[in-house]
Amino acid sequence: MDTEDNNLISIRDLKVHFPLAGSAWFGGSQSIVKAVDGVTLDIQAGETLGLVGESGCGKSTLGRAILRLTEPTSGQVLFRGQDLASLSTKAMREQRRHLQIIFQDPYASLNPRMTVGQIVSEPIETFRLARGDAKKKRVQELLEMVGLSARFLKRYPHEFSGGQRQRIGIARALAVDPDFIVADEPISALDVSIQAQIMNLLDRLRREKSLTYLFISHDLRAVQHVSDRVAVMYLGKIVELAEAKSIYAQPLMPYTKALISAVPVPDPKVEAKRRRIVLEGDVPSPINPPRGCRFHTRCPYAIEACGEVEPPLIQIKPNHFAACIRISPEQPDIEGVAPGDAPGLRASSAASIA
């Protein structure tokens, strides 16, 4: 990660663990859900970093932990060199002006008793950014920016469609002129024809306002379309990180390969020809995640060592990182690795010595 200076946000070994209530009965050890378990990740200023993974992998928790909507258990979140994870609640509240979130469910994330005008002006009032006519003008500007008419000011959220409500949520996030936005499944609840509208809107706003996004989604097609780089998460860990183009063209880690091959392509000719990697079983529970590589229980390439050694995220190709002991910079293609061999083991021990 040579562009250290350009990082807007640097996440260092972030962990979010939830103790399960009532599980310490009869003196047993308490169960802990390791939703995010040691994530290190840089988000560069001006980029859209896509974060994909299946439900329960911890991607939303990671997004929320960056903004401290969920408290991290340990680790750092550096925003312009300042560690957000260690700020006081009051100091963090000040910082939230620069860091905003758009939620998945546009039905649940807007207060039904507030008008659109009130919803969008609330953050402006909280941070005392404008008053009176200036505030009114700002709210109108914001609505127009997201493609809503200023006529809607006095209306309530239930009078809007899903796509329009998501636009209101976006206007609210933009009200404080943030630098960074976590978009947590912003299009998952929307109709196909509306998804394209919201993706285009987010992309236009990013260019106009020089925003930086963490775009969280389980929809790989959408993530690929909007992202500059993509991080793949599995059971609380980042398992692959690369530029969007290369991660889709040449996924390295077996989980990413399976994930990408599972996405149906809207082209019958492609669908008829392609080989789909169908994974066995479900995602294991994050309460007692598998030892070693967390994916080894479902991985068609797993060898014995995969159940013992936790693979580090290492650079396999330029700017392409993967966590898998069965590949290495010398042998990036797992298909070409000799059965039973784990070139990554040698590479990572060499790297830790250096």
Added chain:
Amino acid sequence: MEVTRLHLGHSKKEAREHAIRMLEEVGIPDAEARIESYPHEFSGGMRQRVMIAMALSCQPELLIADEPTTALDVTIQAQILELIKRLKSKTGASVILVTHDLGVVAGMTDHIIVMYAGKVFEQAPTSELFERPGNPYTRGLLRSVPDPAAAHGTLYQIPGQPPDVARLPGGCPFAPRCERAQDICRREFPPFVQLTSEHFSLCHFADEVYTESLKAA
């Protein structure tokens, strides 16, 4: 068990054995023990497998799968789609697959019907529909899906919102959002035009749209 006792006149014991066989068929591990489990003890993918087992337990000739994978993760979706395909070829049942995912229909179906505001807008064999759409709505849908080959850039978007079906405009229901709508579209309900022996489109300009698609293909 409920279904087969009712429809096939199974005894309790027969129904139980049949249910275990069905659960094995859809890939529930340890079916004999899991038959005692309650739905909340299963994962989403496993629950959908149980639903399929229930639906298939009386050897139906037609299976209607209404958004069977919409609530599931992609890797689990792949499992369920493979399962439906396998069972379909094994039992010879016909399947109506209801979905909003164009990727899913592309890989799973022989024929496609595109609906909008309660009407059939287009009907064609799958490859024909994807390669040579004869309706502006279908064409818009196909173009608004991100193309993995051409990442980034602005996506094609169909403007506006889906209509309130209780208060449809006169004329073509899609006219307010259609890029090629003319006066006639707002005035008169469109005809269901036959384009080939198996290809139909509900549009005043179906022939023109189809000709454009032929040229583009």
